Structure formats: structure tokens, C-alpha cells
Amino acid sequence: MKEFIxxxxxxxxxxxxxxxxxxxxxxxxxxxxxTLAEAIRSRDDIPPFDxxxxxxxxxxxxxxxxxxxxxxxxxxxxxxxxxxxTVEPGACSRIMTGAPFPEGxxxxxxxxxxxxxxxxxxxxxxAPEPGEHVRAAGQDVRNGERVFEPGQVITPPMxxxxxxxxxxxxxxxxxxxxxxxxxxxxxxxxxxxxGPGKIRDSNGPALAxxxxxxxxxxxxxxxxxxxxESIRAIVEAALDADVLLxxxxxxxxxxxxxxxxxxxxxMELLFWKVRQxxxxxxxxxxxxxxxxxxxxxxxxSSAICFEQYVRPALAKMLGRRALLRPRYNARLDAPxxxxxxxxxxARGRASFDEAGCLRVRDTGPQASNLYSSMVxxxxxxxxPEALEDPPAGTVVQVEWLEW
Numbered sequence: 143m144k145e146f147i148x149x150x151x152x153x154x155x156x157x158x159x160x161x162x163x164x165x166x167x168x169x170x171x172x173x174x175x176x177t178l179a180e181a182i183r184s185r186d187d188i189p190p191f192d193x194x195x196x197x198x199x200x201x202x203x204x205x206x207x208x209x210x211x212x213x214x215x216x217x218x219x220x221x222x223x224x225x226x227x228t229v230e231p232g233a234c235s236r237i238m239t240g241a242p243f244p245e246g247x248x249x250x251x252x253x254x255x256x257x258x259x260x261x262x263x264x265x266x267x268x269a270p271e272p273g274e275h276v277r278a279a280g281q282d283v284r285n286g287e288r289v290f291e292p293g294q295v296i297t298p299p300m301x302x303x304x305x306x307x308x309x310x311x312x313x314x315x316x317x318x319x320x321x322x323x324x325x326x327x328x329x330x331x332x333x334x335x336x337g338p339g340k341i342r343d344s345n346g347p348a349l350a351x352x353x354x355x356x357x358x359x360x361x362x363x364x365x366x367x368x369x370x371e372s373i374r375a376i377v378e379a380a381l382d383a384d385v386l387l388x389x390x391x392x393x394x395x396x397x398x399x400x401x402x403x404x405x406x407x408x409m410e411l412l413f414w415k416v417r418q419x420x421x422x423x424x425x426x427x428x429x430x431x432x433x434x435x436x437x438x439x440x441x442x443s444s445a446i447c448f449e450q451y452v453r454p455a456l457a458k459m460l461g462r463r464a465l466l467r468p469r470y471n472a473r474l475d476a477p478x479x480x481x482x483x484x485x486x487x488a489r490g491r492a493s494f495d496e497a498g499c500l501r502v503r504d505t506g507p508q509a510s511n512l513y514s515s516m517v518x519x520x521x522x523x524x525x526p527e528a529l530e531d532p533p534a535g536t537v538v539q540v541e542w543l544e545w
Contacts, residue, residue, distance in 0.1 A: 143411045143412065143413060143414060144412065144413040144414075145413065145414050145415050146415045146416070146417060147413050147415075147416055147417065148416070148417055148485070148527070149416060149417065149418050149450070149485045151413075152413060152416045152424065152426070152451065153450070153451060153454065155412050155413055155426065156426055156433075156451050156454075156455050157454060157455060157458055157465065159412070159426075159428065159433060160433070160455050160458040160459050161459065162315065162458075162459060162460075162461045163315045163316040163317070163318055163384070163459050163460060163461070164315075164316050165179035165180070165313045165314065165315060165316065166313070166314060166315075166316050167311045167312065167313050167314075168311060168312065168314055169310060169311050170301050170304055170305055170309070170310060170311070170312065173296045173300075173301055173304070173312055173314060174296055174297070174298060174301060175295065175296065175357065176295070176296050176314035176315070176317075176357070177293060177294070177295055177296070177314055177315045177357060177460040177461055177462050178290055178291070178292050178293060178294045178295075178296060178312065178313070178314060178315075179292055179313040179314050179315045179461060180292060180312070180313040181288055181290065181291055181292055182288070182289045182290040182304065182307065182309065182312070183286060183287065183288050183289065184283045184284065184285055184286060184287045184289055184307050185285065185307060185308050186285055186307070186308065187279045187280035187283070187284060187285045188280065188281075188282045188283040188306055188307065189277055189278075189279055189280075189281065189282065190279060191242045191243070191279050192242065192243040192276060192277065192278055192279050193240050193241060193242055193243055193276075193277050194219075194237045194238065194239055194240065194241050194243060194250045194275065194276065194277070195239065195250065195275045195276065195277050196239055196250050196252045196253075196275045197237075197238050197239050197252070197253050198236075198237060198250045198251045198252040198253045198254075198255070198256070198275065199213075199215070199234045199235065199236055199237065199250065199251045199253070199256065199264060199266075200219070200229055200234060200235045200237045200243060200244050200247035200249075200250055201213070201229065201234045201247055201248075201249055201250070201251055201266070201270070202229060202231060202246065202247055202248055202249075203248055203249045203269060203270055203271065203272045203274075204231075205231060205232060205234075206251070206266050206269035206270070207269070209266060209267060209268065209269060210257075210265050210266060210267050211265070211266050212259045212260070212263050212264065212265045212266075213232060213233055213234045213263060213264060213266065214232075214233055214234070214262055214263050215233075215234055215235065215236050215262055215263065215264055216229070216230075216233045216234070216235055217235050217236070217244075218235070218236045218237075219235055219236065219237040219238065219241045219242065219244060220238045220241055221238050221239065221240040221241045222241075223241065223242075224242050225241075225242055225243075225244035225245070227244065228244065228245045228246040229244050229245070229246035229247040230246055234247070234251075234264065235247065236264075237250060243276055248272045248273060248276070249270040249271065249272055249273060249274045249275065249276060250270065250274065250275035250276055251266055251268070251269070251270055251275075252275065255267055255268035255270075283303075283307070289303065289307065290303075290304075291463070292461060293460075293461050293462050293463035294462075294463060295357070295462065296312070296314070315459075315460045315461050317357060317358050317359035317460075318357075318358045318359065318384040318385055318456055318459045318460070319358070319359045319361060319382070319383045319384045319385070320350075320353045320358045320359065320360055320361065320383060320384065320385045320386075320387055320456075321361045321364060321380035321383035321385070321386050321387065322346055322349045322350045322353065322360055322361065322363045322364065322387050322389070323346075323363075323364045323365075323366055323376055323377075323380060323386065323387065323388045323389065324343050324345050324346040324363060324364070324365045324366070324389045324390060325365075325366045325367075325368060325373065325388060325389065325390040325400060325439070326343075326365075326367075326368060326390050326439060328340055328341055329341060329342070329343040329365055331343065332344070332347065343363070343365060344441055344513065345389040345390070345437075345439070345441055345444050346363030346364070346365065346389065347363060348441065348444070348445060349363075349387060349389060349437075349444060349445075349448060350362075350363050352445065352448045352449070352452075352453070353387070353452075353456070355544065356448075356452070356453045356456045356457070357456055357457070357460050357462070358385070358456045361380070361383055364376055364379070364380060368399065369399065370399045370402065370403050370406075373399050373400055373403045374403050374406075374407065377403065377404065377407060377429075381429075381430060381432060383432065384432065384433070384459070385432065385433045385434075385435070385452075385455075385456070385459075386429065386432055386433070386434045386435070387435050387437065387448075387452065388400050388434070388435065388436045388437060389437050389438075389439055389444045390437075390438070390439025390444075400436055401414070401425060401436065404427065404429060404434060404436075407429060408429065408430070409427045409428065409429040409434060410427050410428045410429075411425060411426075411427040412426050412427050412428070413425070413426055414436075417483065417484050417485060417527060418484055418485045418486070418487065419484045419485070419486050419487070419510075420438070420440065420442050420443035420446055420447075420487065420508075420510035421437070421438050421443040421444075421446055421447040421450075421487075421510075422438075422484070423436075423438050424436065424437060424438065424447050424451070426451070433455065435447075435451065435452055435455075437452075438510070440510035440511050441510075441511065441513040441516075442489070442508075442509075442510045442511065442512060442513055442515060442516055443510040445513075445516050446487045446516075446522070449522070449543075450487065454466050467541040467542065468541070469524070469539040469540060469541050470500055470539070470540050470541075470542075471500065471537050471538075471539060471540075472492055472500040472501055472502040472523065472537070472538055472539075472540040473499060473500070473501050473502070473534075473535055473536065473537055473538075474501075474502060474503065474523075474532055474533070474534050474535060474536045474538060475501050475502065475503035475534060476503050476504075476534050477531065477532070477533050477534050478504060478525065478531070478532050478536075479531060480525050480529060480530060480531055480532060481530060482527065482528060482529065482530040483527055484527060485524065485525065485526055485527050486524070486525035486529075487522050487524065488504050488508060488522065488523050488524075488525060489504060489505045489508065489515040489516055489518070489519035489522060490502040490503060490504050490505060490519055490520070490521045490522065490523045490540065491503060491504075491505055491518065491519065491520055491521070492520060492521045492523070492540050492542070500540065502521065502523050502538065502540055504523075505518040505519050506518070519543060520542065520543055520545075521540045521541060521542050521543055522540070522541050522543065523538045523539065523540045523541075524538060524539045524540075524541075525538060
């Protein structure tokens with residue numbers, strides 16, 4: 143077991159133990175937020191035929207060289223029908239947006255450029271360029287084109303494209319099943335009144351929400367008492383999950399029994415404690431093929447350790463193309479207290495100044511029990527181990543938080 147390791151090494155160990163989940167096929171209605179497990183190729187040209195981009199008239203542009211000009215209308219072409227007539231010189235067809243474009247014509251005149259003429263005719267007051275307001279077949283996607291790659295997270299526009307391409311179902315990675323386990327005799331249900339020495343369990347619901355936001359399936363939160371017997375029973379009941387996520391019980395207190403029980407059950411502990419703040423007492427190991435995270439009990443520490451380690455681990459299990467959030471350079475708006483020797487994950491508010499420079503400041507007191515510092519944050523900013531008490535203007539790296 144490694145102890146008191148760097149943030150980079152801890153993340154590397156964790157990601158090295160993650161393997162892809164099997165694939166399953168789901169309907170498009172259930173696909174948003176899921177991770178593609180197959181490449182998607184177009185089965186057709188999109189659009190499949192030349193069509194009109196406007197409500198108006200399909201014309202031969204050469205017939206509109208001298209304006210105004212009046213032409214006879216030879217047919218109406220609504221969307222969903224196919225033209226029956228060729229547009230010959232000196233004629234036009236009325237056409238609706240999305241309707242197939244008739245042979246013989248080479249442009250569409252929007253209805254706004256016209257006036258009603260004599261019965262069966264229309265007057266044109268403005269001429270289009272050849273090809274104007276015509277959408278060519280395959281303009282968006284070509285038949286056989288590779289449109290989406292495995293590892294992409296499915297968005298609502300992707301659902302629209304999948305259905306356009308004729309994919310009523312799609313292969314996605316199965317969601318990792320995550321058992322969220324809060325430990326502590328002081329914890330009560332969020333609906334309960336607080337008794338002496340009690341606090342409501344926020345870590346269980348918050349971590350379950352983070353699991354869902356990261357693409358996993360959160361099993362109903364479980365609460366264990368601070369006894370080896372309770373923890374063992376909870377672990378045995380949670381072993382049908384892919385990931386066990388403990389909150390609390392991994393430190394060195396007299397009632398922190400999680401590491402002890404997991405060790406007795408045969409867990410291979412790969413590391414314990416990371417050179418970071420918050421969240422130094424972080425543990426990770428393997429138990430009967432399950433990945434086990436021991437997160438600190440303080441709510442901020444728990445939330446940040448999830449974002450920095452569990453989220454990328456779930457991303458790798460899902461086969462996602464990006465495991466880590468992108469980072470951006472920003473300048474500190476104010477001096478930020480920091481000791482050397484630990485990597486700080488500071489909760490921040492970032493924004494662009496009038497010159498377009500990204501700037502960031504912390505959300506206030508950064509103690510690991512102050513969950514409001516997470517609620518107020520729109521980003522985390524990284525203060526590396528070697529940095530000490532950075533002054534205002536120091537360039538730091540920022541990662542945006544989705545919320």
C-alpha cells in the first residue's frame with residue numbers, strides 16, 4: 143500500500159484499475175446523457191433529396207433577368223409530396239419549405255419577393271442567384287459518413303441526428319452501479335428533527351446526486367453505524383454494485399472502522415492519504431472485483447474527492463473520450479492563503495473582466511465542513527503543492543463545475 147501520495151499518482155492508480163462497462167441497447171428516448179458504445183454511420187444522404195429552404199417559388203433564374211416579370215404556376219409542391227412536373231422555361235412551381243425540388247428549376251424565390259398576379263400567375267420583383275434557397279441532398283451528412291464516435295456523451299441534438307439517421311435504438315455503455323455508504327452514529331435521515339449531537343446525512347444524498355451527474359447509477363443511499371458489525375453487514379449487502387463509495391470512517395479516529403473491516407474482508411488497499419486539501423484521508427482499494435473509495439466524512443472533502451477521483455473513474459468505466467475536465471488559466475483576484483506541501487482544491491467564483499481576462503477568487507472561508515463554499519462555487523481552482531500564499535495576479539488553473 144502507498145501512503146501520502148501526490149494527486150497525480152492517486153488519480154493514476156485509480157484510473158489504472160478501471161475497465162469498460164459492457165454495452166446495452168436503449169431506445170433514443172432513454173439515450174440522453176448516456177455514453178455511446180458504437181460508432182454511428184449515416185445510412186442515407188441528409189437531406190435525402192434536394193429541397194427548398196423557403197416557402198416560395200421554384201424557378202429557372204435565367205427567366206428573372208428582367209424585373210418585374212410574371213410567370214405561370216404549373217403545380218403546387220407541399221412538403222411530403224414529390225414534384226410531378228418539370229419546370230420548363232417561362233414557368234414556375236409553388237413550393238413549401240422542405241418540399242422536394244423539381245427538375246428544371248435552379249433556385250427558389252421567397253414568397254416575400256413576389257406579388258400575386260393574374261389567376262394562376264405570380265409576379266417576381268427580385269431575382270435569386272442560381273442555387274439560392276435550395277438545400278442540396280447530402281448537404282448535412284453524406285451516406286456512409288461516420289457521424290458519432292464511441293465515448294461521446296449523447297446530447298439532445300445528437301438524439302435528433304440519431305433519429306434523422308434512422309437509429310431508433312443505440313448501443314451505450316451500461317451505467318456503473320454505485321453503492322453510496324455514509325457512516326456515523328451522528329447521522330440521521332434528512333427528514334428527521336435534530337436530537338442532541340445529531341446532524342442530518344447530507345453526504346449520502348449529495349454523493350448519489352454526483353454519481354448520477356457523472357453518468358453512473360446510484361443505488362439508494364445506505365447508512366452504517368460506527369461499529370464493525372454494522373459496516374460488515376452493509377458491505378456484504380452492497381457487493382452487487384460495481385463501485386463502493388464510503389463517506390467517513392477512513393480516518394484514524396477511535397470509531398473509524400471502515401478500513402479495518404474492509405481489510406478483514408480481504409480488500410487490497412492500494413493507497414491511503416493524498417497530499418491535498420481538502421480530502422487528505424482518501425483511500426482506494428479492490429474488494430472482490432469491486433472498486434472501493436473511502437472518502438472523508440467532511441462534506442466538502444467528500445464532494446471534492448468525488449469530483450477529482452470518482453468522476454474520472456466512472457468516465458473511464460463508461461468509455462468516455464474525456465476523463466478530466468478541461469482547465470483554463472485565470473488570475474487570482476486576491477491573495478489566497480496556502481501552505482506549501484499540499485495541493486489545494488479551492489472553491490471559486492470565476493468571471494471575465496472587461497478586458498476579457500478570466501479572473502477567480504475563492505468563495506470565502508474554505509474549511510472542509512463549510513458546504514456553502516461548494517454551493518457558491520462555479521469552479522475549482524488548483525493551487526499546486528509547491529505554491530505558497532500566492533498573491534493577487536498569480537496565474538492558476540480553473541475547472542468549471544457544471545452546476
